């Protein structure tokens with residue numbers, strides 16, 4: 001009954017609802033128990049470190065689905081957490097040690113039993129304890145503090161968090177102890193630096209978002225503590241009541257869906273349980289023990305961009321982060337023992353002031369995610385929590401109050417309130433009890449003094465305010481400018497973000513391109529290597545080709561040398577030919593001159609002969625005329641003349657025969673000489689033609705060699721070109737198309753180079769060949785022209801020769817004709833002479849017949865054969881007969897048609913038969929008269945006088961009898977006489 005009364009009265013405890021029961025309370029100080037004093041002193045002296053637990057949640061289903069890598073490993077036994085970090089491709093492990101570590105597989109119960117349960121016990125011992133969860137959004141703070149699901153059908157769920165478990169434990173202990181207690185709970189929310197009472201009645205909460213509604217103020221109690229004015233305190237008697245309150249309060253909490261948590265708490269929440277427990281001292285005195293448990297669920301620290309917070313949510317996140325930042329700064333200051341701890345910078349730190357560096361026992365549960373995507377925040381949380389470990393609190397157990405004192409306090413309070421109510425009800429004015437009035441007056445006085453001081457302070461503060469106002473204004477302006485700038489900067493930032501995004505995209509693309517390029521480059525390097533190898537091979541091939549080309553050049557040089565030798569040979573041959581031709585020319589000219597000379601001589605001879613003959617003929621004519629005259633003048637003379645004429649004619653005939661023989665011999669000689677010359681010329685011509693043929697053969701061979709060499713050259717060059725093209729094609733095929741652009745130029749250059757070289761070689765070879773061919777053509781032309789000239793010359797020479805021969809033949813023919821004419825004429829003369837002789841003989845015979853006595857009386861003096869008296873000349877055929885004196889010869893020369901005929905009549909004196917007649921043709925002579933010339937006589941005379949004539953003995957076949965005086969003219973005559981029969 002008493003317990004329930006206490007419980008019911010719990011809300012009347014003088015501590016303000018949010019006010020932490022403070023061990024330093026003046027009223028309570030005297031009521032401290034001796035035990036508590038001891039333990040408090042111990043804690044006070046040493047200080048107790050804030051207990052830091054670490055909890056790592058398991059990967060969510062979504063994370064498991066996408067196989068999110070885990071970078072956190074928890075070693076619960078070693079109380080270590082290891083974060084695997086990858087910086088600049090280097091794996092760096094960071095290990096943090098905490099008071100307790102709970103891995104992803106840890107259960108709510110484990111955490112509670114190991115870490116929270118002892119704290120709850122301490123609360124029941126009279127300590128103020130705070131448990132708060134800190135960590136990145138979505139890492140399980142709410143899950144840890146409140147739990148996953150609510151109690152169903154009265155069963156306590158496995159995933160129930162710290163708060164329900166603590167509530168249950170408290171009630172379980174209190175019930176087990178059968179203690180008298182009162183318990184009250186408060187549940188507030190700190191959202192955007194505004195405190196909201198989550199347990200306020202509905203009417204109030206529906207205006208919670210109303211901006212005009214004054215928010216709940218956080219007040220200083222003047223003793224270093226803070227309290228929330230007007231915060232609802234719910235007095236609870238059972239655990240279920242608390243659960244309901246919790247449910248109701250939690251439902252009111254501001255949550256929102258973020259990228260990292262579907263139901264993210266956007267505010268800090270503080271759930272406080274204050275317990276007053278009645279205790280009895282051994283002396284039987286009733287004491288009241290007070291303990292308070294603050295269960296704080298902080299909003300998650302978050303990366304705004306990663307959590308996807310925008311606009312309002314971004315501001316939220318900003319505020320959350322701001323309060324957490326202040327919390328961090330407070331922790332830092334406490335750890336570093338800085339003089340100033342910036343509790344006042346945020347409401348969160350003001351509310352938690354006693355829990356951090358104060359007299360409260362504090363436990364921080366740091367929650368983290370094992371995902372690689374949260375590593376940055378996880379490390380920050382780990383750093384943060386690890387640092388917080390060093391915060392030292394000086395926990396003090398709350399002073400126990402005697403129940404009577406407490407009741408007394410409460411009664412006085414009630415009285416005060418009653419008097420106030422009474423005064424207010426009875427009087428129109430203000431009525432307060434005298435004591436109170438006095439007290440208040442004193443307080444007023446003190447207050448007035450204070451106010452005075454405050455006013456002075458206020459004045460100075462006003463001044464300061466004015467200054468600050470000015471400063472504020474200027475700052476405002478500055479802020480305006482800055483906000484403009486900020487806006488611009490934000491716009492710029494946005495643009496920069498866009499640009500950055502683009503740049504990142506580009507960077508990504510560039511990276512991809514770089515990778516591609518790297519791949520390409522590696523391929524390129526490979527192909528380059530292959531190319532280099534190929535280039536080496538090609539170089540070797542080129543060197544071979546170069547050596548081929550040089551050997552080709554050497555061949556061409558050799559060929560040039562051969563050609564030069566050929567040229568020299570041709571030149572030599574030309575010079576030799578020219579010499580030979582000159583010699584031939586000279587020979588021909590000499591032979592021509594010789595021929596001409598011979599012809600000249602012949603002409604001269606002929607002329608002399610003709611002239612001689614003409615002279616002789618003239619002489620003969622003269623003689624014949626004389627003979628005629630002589631004939632006419634006397635018979636005596638006739639005989640002599642006839643004889644003379646006969647002799648003359650015979651002489652003439654013989655000389656003519658001689659001349660004919662000589663002429664024939666000369667003609668023969670000429671013919672032979674000519675035929676020899678012709679033969680020589682022919683042989684020379686043959687040799688020359690042969691030489692030209694050989695030359696032609698050589699030239700054609702040379703052309704063939706040149707052509708062969710050119711074909712070989714061409715073949716080799718085309719092979720080289722083909723090889724090179726094949727190589728190039730292979731290389732090109734081997735290379736990627738992308739490399740082709742790079743290589744195309746080098747290939748083209750190489751190709752051009754080789755083509756140019758090949759072209760140049762070809763051109764030079766072609767020019768050389770064409771030059772050679774030209775030379776050959778020129779040589780052939782000159783040879784053919786020389787040949788043609790030679791042929792023309794030969795033809796001309798032959799024609800000339802033929803013409804000359806024909807002319808000679810003609811001349812010979814003419815000569816022959818002239819000779820024949822002469823002979824005929826001589827014959828005619830002889831015939832005429834014979835006729836004349838015959839007629840003479842006839843006449844003589846007649847004469848003999850008539851004048852036989854005359855003949856008988858004629859004494860032939862053979863010794864004096866030249867006797868002009870002798871009319872009968874001995875016969876040329878038989879001198880012995882003549883010498884015998886038995887024969888008499890009568891010569892008769894007749895002339896008929898210009899031809900002389902000499903008839904010889906031989907008379908045998910002894911038989912006196914008819915005289916034998918022999919006829920001879922004489923060279924032509926006009927008349928028998930001509931025989932009687934002094935030359936003829938002289939001829940005969942010399943004839944008779946010469947020994948040879950005397951010793952002739954029959955060798956002399958023709959003797960022309962003539963007058964002694966005419967013999968001389970026939971002596972040199974070479975015209976032979978021809979016997980007719």
Ligand SMILES: Nc1ncnc2c1ncn2[C@@H]1O[C@H](COP(=O)(O)OP(=O)(O)OP(=O)(O)O)[C@@H](O)[C@H]1O
Pocket residue numbers: 056057058104135136137138139140141142143144148261263264265266298299300301367
């Ligand atoms: N240890 C755990 N075991 C199983 N599930 C967990 C655990 N911790 C967290 N979760 C789950 O993770 C999700 C997010 O947890 P919770 O809402 O508690 O995160 P939070 O830190 O409170 O986030 P916020 O700061 O945004 O409020 C919840 O669905 C919760 O069930």
